[in-house]
Amino acid sequence: MTLEAKVNYLSEYQPCDFEVLSVNLLFELSASSTLVTNRMLIKRLASRSVSESENKLKLNGEGLVLKSVRLNGQLLSEAGFQVTQEHLFLSPEGDEFELEVVTEINPQANTALEGLYLSSGNFCTQCEAEGFRRITYFFDRPDVLSVYQTKIIADKQAYPVLLSNGNLIESGELADGRHFAIWHDPFKKPCYLFALIAGDLVSLEDQYFTADNRTIKLCIYTDPHHLPHCRHAMDSLIHAMRWDEQRFGLTYDLDTYMIVAVDDFNMGAMENKGLNIFNSKYVLADPQTATDVDYEGVEAVIAHEYFHNWTGNRVTCRDWFQLTLKEGLTVFRDQEFTADRLSPAVKRIEDVRRLRSHQFAEDAGPMSHPIQPQSYIEMNNFYTLTVYEKGAEVVRLYQTLLGKDGFRKGMDLYFARHDGQAVTVEDFRQAMADANQVDLDQMQAWYVQAGTPHLKVKAEYNAVNASIKIGFQQYLKADNSFSPFLIPFKIGFLNDQGETLYPEVAADYSSAVKLEGQDYVLKISQENQVFEFNGVSDKPQLSLLRGFSAPIIMEYQYSEKQLAFLACHDTDSFNRWESAQRLALMELMANIARFQAQQAYQLGAAYADLFETLVSQALNSDQADLALLAYSLTLPDLNYLIEQYDAVDIEALVSVHQQMKKSLAQKYETLLFEVYQKCLADQAYRYDKQQIAQRLMKNTALSYLSSLATDQIITRIKQQYDQQSNMTDIQAALQCLSNLTSPQTDSALAHFYDKYQDEPLVLDKWFSIQAASHREGVFETVQTLTAHPKFSYSNPNRVRSVIGVFCRQNILAFHRKDGAAYAWLAEQVLKLDEINPQVAARMLVPLMQWRRFDAKRQDLMRSELISLMANVQSKDVYELLEKSL
Structure with a gap:
């Protein structure tokens, strides 16, 4: 097909000709026919010339049924305006006027989950990046800031809770069984930060006393069934509010702070002013349903969205090319928060592992782009690891160059200058430079150059x-x-x-x-x-x-002896881990070369000795950081290993990676089992760094031992599955079993399903574990999983748990030689493209790496991309296909 795909360029940015002084919204909610009345007071900017073309008002709108347009109270006939598929045009007289637009929308049919949609029977919005235009006609761009007042009317029995941005100023009942709520947000904001929730929800409530002696009401809304799982999220919010006051002097500004957990959500969460909407994955946690990784994820994302109140909301982006201004900066802030809450050394390792395994691949692929993209077709495609994770690394560079105190001075000046404004990455850099009286112009290279x-x-x-x-x-x-x-x-x-x-x-x-x-x-x-x-x-x-x-790739010719020394003696904890990783990488790559030369695998003495030393340290030292040692013992993951090669030999990489793990387990079985026994703890679950480290080390040892697949070890894994009461250890055992061909595997998977089939987030784990399995026939298993009654193409979490996990993590099975998995993924992308283009585009990414593989696989992958190019309907997928091909 041929899509009309307009390319947007940073170089073509022009400020808006108009200012919206106020927005008054009225929502009359109905599942299939919601009426939205949007009354705006608009002012022409005096600085702009009033030529005939600029006199025209151009508002964005998509998928809307226009019911009426009034200008200064006068109903306009169809001759008074022009409507296209994507815009509403008017030619108003005067410099200031009131415009009222009434539209009708169908939330029930909105499977793209942008704008206003229904999620599990509740109304929900997602307006970033360009979802507000699916609600009403507006200047859907981040540099148009206004004060919003929102009135919501809905059936009281079906939707007893009515929420929007800001403070609740009035509520009441209507004669027809409906009720209303009016919310006023006193802070000017762009429309992407607008939010509305209506549903049958309950809330966990608490309060926070700010540094300037105000009491903030805190509410987390969710389905009644999920309420017991919200305490960790509330504690995380309180910790984040206190940390932001102490670290950056930033205090919350409204009377109420609300979080709502929804099951159907494209992103992790959204920072709408005063009313954050979250994927329930990043709100719900208790020891029986969430792992240590889940707990950390909840704490980090809760903090991230709270920190946006200043870095994103009070100071926002001038245009979407500046996205890293808010996202890179706020990721850096949530990384620093988690480091202070847990372990700075371990947090740094986790962040770098994710960056090098995934963002470096993005930098080396067809979607390579700078952290400040210079052009885009569909903005949703640029919510990437480059903009977020690499963007955070670039913000970290300022702190490294200026020191913590210098960075804080820069942040203080940034807020003092730009509070209430929509600004650019250059404004941020200038604040850093001026506050510290240094020249930082060369930092611009990090923003405009793609690649690592x-x-x-x-x-x-x-x-x-x-x-x-x-x-x-x-x-x-x-x-x-x-x-x-x-x-x-x-x-x-x-x-x-x-x-x-x-x-x-x-x-x-x-x-x-x-x-x-x-x-x-x-x-x-x-x-x-x-x-x-x-x-x-x-x-x-x-x-x-x-x-x-x-965030660079360093090339230095370390010897094995130097790396072994640094892995044991470096005073920098990150480099102790890094040296162990480099030595393991040398060992892997040497054996990959042997595999390709049809020579037998050899476990080198240097790495074997280091591995023994690290295991012994874990066994003998009560003071050692077990989490740091566990990460040091873990082999570089396959995605990072792939990044070491321009041309990837899948069979060689996967075979050697598995063989190295098994060889280490065989050689040090006794030591690994002793470490496992030492870390077994019969104690109530706590989310603290000591227990987290203990569980991480125990399950690292168990993962190595599972590669031996002896009856004794399988029995031990099954015992852990049966006897542990926390999800971290249960999931670790089930992951080990899932790679083994054993009756114990099937019984554990069946038991897990029976126990958790009504817990959506836990059931995602059941799907993911099977999709990542190394067992024979996993591709056929994945095909049956997408036909499972509990699988839904309209739920992004469930799609990611099966299709995403299989295609991104199960590298050998996805890249099977006959190309069947490539064809299957193309079918899934095409199906998802009609339901949710954002999710479809995310699922396409593994096929986009086609140039990295052998000629036969290249042909198979490329043919699927070409076929998709002729059939896709969305700009989201079209843009990625165009870049891939």
């Missing part, structure tokens, strides 16, 4: 001069004409006993180096740059890129 920067590092030690020179060369793999990045590079120097050394920075380089604690921060700003350090009597051990101080 590579940094080659070489060190030359001069024993005669007792000095060491460290040289850097930065480049982008796909671009020879790049502008050099400003890279803060943390480095440490150790002697052979693991003690920190403090060499003197040579005078010529001192302006580009600062010492912070045990770290030297080198400011790399040129394509080729050298730093020299003096007073180094013996050749030091170099600890490079400490704390992953920049």
